[in-house]
Amino acid sequence: MKILVTGGLGYIGAHTVVELQAAGYEVIIVDNLSNTRIAVLDKIEQISGIRPQYSNFDLADRNACFDFFKNTKNIEGIIHFAAYKAVGESVQKPIMYYHNNIGSLINIMENMELHNIPNLVFSSSCTVYGQPDELPVTEQAPRKPAMSPYGNTKQIAEDIIRDTIYSSKLKSIALRYFNPVGAHETALIGELPLGVPNNLMPFITQTASGIRQQLSVFGEDYNTPDGTAIRDYIHVVDLAKAHVIAVKRMIEKTGKLDFEIFNLGTGNGFSVLEVIKSFEKVSEKKLNYKIVDRREGDIEKVWANTDFANMELGWKAEKSLDEMTLSSWNYQLELDKNN
Numbered sequence: 001m002k003i004l005v006t007g008g009l010g011y012i013g014a015h016t017v018v019e020l021q022a023a024g025y026e027v028i029i030v031d032n033l034s035n036t037r038i039a040v041l042d043k044i045e046q047i048s049g050i051r052p053q054y055s056n057f058d059l060a061d062r063n064a065c066f067d068f069f070k071n072t073k074n075i076e077g078i079i080h081f082a083a084y085k086a087v088g089e090s091v092q093k094p095i096m097y098y099h100n101n102i103g104s105l106i107n108i109m110e111n112m113e114l115h116n117i118p119n120l121v122f123s124s125s126c127t128v129y130g131q132p133d134e135l136p137v138t139e140q141a142p143r144k145p146a147m148s149p150y151g152n153t154k155q156i157a158e159d160i161i162r163d164t165i166y167s168s169k170l171k172s173i174a175l176r177y178f179n180p181v182g183a184h185e186t187a188l189i190g191e192l193p194l195g196v197p198n199n200l201m202p203f204i205t206q207t208a209s210g211i212r213q214q215l216s217v218f219g220e221d222y223n224t225p226d227g228t229a230i231r232d233y234i235h236v237v238d239l240a241k242a243h244v245i246a247v248k249r250m251i252e253k254t255g256k257l258d259f260e261i262f263n264l265g266t267g268n269g270f271s272v273l274e275v276i277k278s279f280e281k282v283s284e285k286k287l288n289y290k291i292v293d294r295r296e297g298d299i300e301k302v303w304a305n306t307d308f309a310n311m312e313l314g315w316k317a318e319k320s321l322d323e324m325t326l327s328s329w330n331y332q333l334e335l336d337k338n339n
């Protein structure tokens with residue numbers, strides 16, 4: 001059973017590759033290293049004892065993509081992570097985002113049809129809900145107009161998948177992630193974006209280790225108990241396990257619809273200050289932070305209703321916030337050791 005994992009050397013991709021290997025799947029990775037490092041391949045091998053097949057090319061490059069599929073046989077399913085994901089950057093460079101995130105999906109789906117590869121698991125995001133009217137947010141909640149080109153690429157991608165499936169034999173599961181954080185228990189893989197992190201958790205750990213001077217907390221005037229914004233943080237290993245279940249569901253044809261959508265979160269919301277407190281507790285370090293203005297485009301609060309994923313996938317996020325912050329910190333300490 002060969003599974004193609006695009007973006008398999010990225011943060012969520014690498015954790016998913018390890019879980020797929022543990023479940024007995026053969027993995028092929030395509031990654032152009034646009035936001036990760038080749039060393040991740042060695043780390044995956046260190047964890048699982050198996051070095052996955054790996055190709056480095058840009059999936060938005062039509063010729064390269066068609067060549068790859070022509071030369072790679074027996075792919076049972078694809079998990080498509082490869083995409084840009086920085087909200088602010090997408091506002092500055094929308095064409096780059098549409099070209100990469102939409103172009104690569106179109107190339108992949110054309111090849112799925114051409115080579116009869118029926119199963120696609122797609123990385124979607126809770127960003128498609130915008131600020132939901134009701135919390136916790138269910139999969140039935142209306143999608144709100146996207147707040148950024150990045151968010152729009154996720155909505156458009158879901159639409160492209162739905163429309164393509166309607167007129168073909170393809171099937172797909174879109175997984176709408178809430179906020180993935182944390183790292184593998186070995187501390188060999190984790191979240192390590194190139195350059196200055198945009199996301200909260202790597203910014204926290206890099207501040208604690210002295211790489212960044214100070215964490216800015218974006219806004220304390222939200223309508224939340226402590227005034228800071230609330231998100232549903234989910235441990236990346238819990239998230240990775242859901243991908244293995246989704247792939248299995250597609251291969252074993254136990255799904256109910258040709259296109260299924262699931263929220264992947266814990267169902268619990270935590271504020272930015274609560275995350276900081278958890279981090280300070282588990283790391284026994286005081287974090288240097290200051291409250292600044294809200295960040296443009298941020299929503300106030302969102303957390304998932306996970307009933308549908310729990311029931312249909314038989315999956316439930318298991319790890320606590322403290323486990324998330326501790327594993328993120330352990331990963332940072334491991335990085336610091338080697339620098």
Ligand code: UD1
Nearest residue numbers: 085125127198199200201203216217218229231272295298
């Ligand atoms: C955003 C996207 C999400 C996307 C993710 C990937 C939306 C609504 N969410 O998540 O879809 O998958 O990026 O990059 O588009 N914060 C600080 N200081 C910081 C960084 C963050 O206070 O230095 C706060 C933010 O204001 C937010 C929370 O921490 O309240 C989480 O932020 P972040 O980790 O960037 O994720 P989202 O913006 O929620």
